[in-house]
Structure formats: C-alpha cells, structure tokens
Amino acid sequence: MKIAIIGSNGQLGSDIFEVLNESYSDKVVGLTHNDIDVSELDSVNSVLKEIKPKIIINTAAFHNVPLCEKEMDKAFAVNSGGAENLAKISNELKAVLFHFSTDYVFDGEKKKPYIEKDKPNPLNIYAKSKLEGENRIKKIAEKYYILRVAGLYGKYPSRVKGYNFVGLMLKLAKERDEIRVVDDERTTPTYTREIAEQLSLMIKKEPPFGIYHATAEGECSWYEFAKAIFEISGIKTNLKKAAPGEFATEVKRPKYSVLENFNLKKAEINIFKHWKDELRDYLGSSNL
Template sequence: MKVVVIGASGQLGQDIVNAKPGLVKLVGLTHSDIEITDKDSVFSVLTSLEPDVIINTAAFHKTDLCEDEPEKAFFINAVGVKNLVEVCKSMDSILVHISTDYVFDGAKITEKEPYTEEDLPNPINIYGISKYAGELIVKNYLDKYYIVRVASLYGKAGASGKGGNFVYTILKKAKAGEPLRVVDDIFMSPTYTLDAAREIWKLILEERPFGTYHVTNLGYCSWYEFAKKILEYAGVDASIEPVKHTEFKTKAKRPLWSPLKSVKGIELRPWEEALKEFIGGVSTQLWKL
C-alpha cells in the first residue's frame, strides 16, 4: 500500500509519519511540495505518485485569523479539499480528511454529553464553517473516504517549538514565572497526536467502513482542568487562576462545549493517561526551550 501524507511537517502529520506501519510505503509532503489550492499542483504531484491513500492534514486553522480572512479559510479548507477529491476520483484513491470538533456549536452543554458521529454539525465561526464545507465536499463527491474529526491536539512537533501547543505554552509560561489564567467554562477532549495517528492507521489498514469517525482521547475537561494536569504531571508548582471565557476577547466565537466520542467502535485511552505519557517523554525538551 502506498500512502501520501499532506501536511507531513505538522503536529498530527509528523506523528502519522512516525507511526507508519512497516509494510506501508509512505511519502510525506509539505507545503513546499504541494499546494492544495492549486489544482495543477495537486494533479501533477499526486498523479505522479499514484497513491492508494491520501491523508490530508493541511488546513487554515488559526481561528481568529479565519474571521479576518474568510476567503483564505474557504480556499484552503474547502476549495483545496475539492481539488483532492477530484484527484482521488481520477485515481480511485481513498481520501482520509482531517476535520475538527469546531463543526459543532456547543449546544449540547445542557446535556453534558459529548458529540458523536450521529450529531448534526452547526459551526459558529468561519473556521468551523469552512471545515464543515470541506466535509460536505468529501461526503457528497467521493465514495471512498474517511472524515476523521480530532480535537485540541498536542504532539511532539508542537512541543519542539514549531507551531506550539497548549501543553508547551503552559509549561513555558510557568517556567518564565508568568501568571497563568485559563478558562474554566470551555470544555473539550484533549488529544495526543500520536494516539490519533495510530487510530487513523487502524482505520485504513483494517478497512473500516467508509464514513465519518471521531478520533479523540477518552473523556473531556475544561482548559483549566487540562492546565492543572499539565502542571501536575510535569511536577511544576505554579499558581493558576480559573477565569471565564468572556475575560478573553476573541474575534471568533468558540463552542463552549465540544467534547467528542465515537459510537463506531473507536476508543482511545483516557486523555489523562495520554497526557502523562506525553509529558514524561518531552518534559526535558520542553524545559530547555
């Protein structure tokens, strides 16, 4: 099996590459190798490689910036996806498209139940709307696909300084003695990119039924609870203050509730267990930064 990973230098992309099963022939592509918004680039690069599977992790995901640059958001997150769909159809390849918990509006906060693959998306910001548009293009134009929704990702690539992530940010601020103020009224499912990557490979190699899957670590928490666990597992004694999301002015509305779970047999380990392993593996590296 030949697999192409688009966005191979990102947090999730790097772990998909690192978790590659032995029998898979993998080609990792970065933005310098392919421009998904350019149809000619997509067809030239991918038809020359003739992959059986294309994994697309590329996205414009800076949520507030998407509000200022909606054309760019839709160009990358929807038009770029349409180009990938068309090349997949031409080669009869499978597309694995990475999406987000931000396709949901947070209304299930009244039920305190995570969103499943059976819930209807209703995004409330440009980023989420553009990502949902990409999902609809995949679903309505392609037969052989996996839409994989992930959430609140952290991985070693971000921890090494490229792009950053929440774990890295909290520990770096704690090291610098900066005040830590974290929202306690927005809830999500923190997900370790290596765990998500391994599950994505299982979806492909076990030939699960095509469709949409939620791939996140088990359970959920507020960002404040997440930050407290980060400090605890890193053995860092730092004060942290819980605050409401209204204290942070953002251009884009965020869903106050976006935990995910799967009703399709996907169950990753608890988020606490994954976080503890991650911090144990990179804490020395983090504290050198």
C-alpha cells in the same frame, strides 16, 4: 501501495508520517506545503498523479481561527476547495482519502458528547469552511474517511502557533508568578501520536467509509487540562481560573465540543485512552 501524507511537517502530519513509516517505510511519501498546494487543482493533480498513491492523507488546513475571519476566501479555498480537489483526485486514482476535520463543526449547545450523526452548526468562518470541506468530500469522494479531532498536542509544534498548549503551560510556569486559564470551554485534548496510531489501525482494519470522531476519552476545561499538566509534571505553580470574558475575542467558539467516538467503538477499533492517560504518556515520553 504508496501512501501520500499532505502536511507531513505539521503537528499531526509529522506523527502520522513517523507511525506509518514504521509499518510501510519506503511506501510513505511526505508532502509539505512546498511540494503541494491543496487549494490549487493543478498542483494537486500534477503531484499526486506522479506518485499514484492508493491512500491520500490530508492534514493540511488554514486553521488560524481569528485570521480565517479576516481571510474568508483563503479559508474556503484551502479548507473546502482543498478537500474537493483531493476528493476528485482520489476518485481518479481509486485511492482512499483520509481527511481531518474539527470538533468546531458543532455549536456546543448539546452540552453532552457529540456523536457523528449529530447535526453540525459551525459558529465561525474556520468551522464553516471545514464543514463545507466535509460536505464536498461526502458528495464527491467514493472512498473516504473524515476524522474529526480536537485540542491537538504532540511532540511537533503546530505550524500556526509554533507551540502546543502543554508546551505553553510549561513555559509560562517558568516565566510567570501566576497563570490564568479559561474554565468555560470544554473539549477533549488529544495526543497526535494516538490519532496517528488510530489511523494506522483504520488502514489495516478497513472499517466502513464515513465520518469518525477521533479524540481521547473523557472531557475537561482548559483550566482542568492545565492543572493536570502541572500535577503530572510535579510543577508547583499559582494556577487560577480566568474570569468569564477575561480572554474574550470577537470570534465565536463552541463552549462545549466534546466528541464521542461512536463509530470507532461500533467498528470495535477505538484505541483512544482517557485524556489524562494520554497526557501522562506524552509527558513521560522522552520527546519533550
């Protein structure tokens, strides 16, 4: 049984590749953007028909949020069209499709953790294109898992930014006398290694197909997250809450996008820890 991981050199894809390699070694095939373009049906068909995977894991996305506003066609081609192409080939190969989506599909108005049944209402192009990707998979794919994740960090940098929030805070602590971080956006930062372990367990346990929220437990603002990073690392720094609107951009983002892993808990397979415990694991690992 072959497993194809698309975006295998990305922040999340790299950890998934490592974790699955531990259990399935030579059966795991990592695919980078050089190997496959999910937005091109011909590319998807030729590459995956050759490999014939029984599991397809898609971490690829166009997720530079401000750029998605300017390059709407590309956002929909990759995030929606890519999902559709993978849904079609999954059916043809009778493969299970794992696809990643985002907490941004919600508008934040609920102000309590969102469960999978809550109605999405995306606020920006990135989120709209990701929700459309979810919908196409739901409509087309016979065997699929959509995992909604949030606030990713891990030992491999995001391909878009080249760093993650934790690394950025540690860097700024060395460079600046004062660090200012927003306190009015609440989410749950999640360690990519934990998501990879959760996915691995899903492969083994085969829960019902559908949408799964897959984030760490608890919630925090980015300011609270930064505070915990410095506390756990033992770094003394002058951390301040940014004034409302200080880092305002034109792109709308949900102020509250905390997800509850309702379906993972229902299936009794939720392995996520509290975000602070995951952060301790990450900062304590030798990977930094």
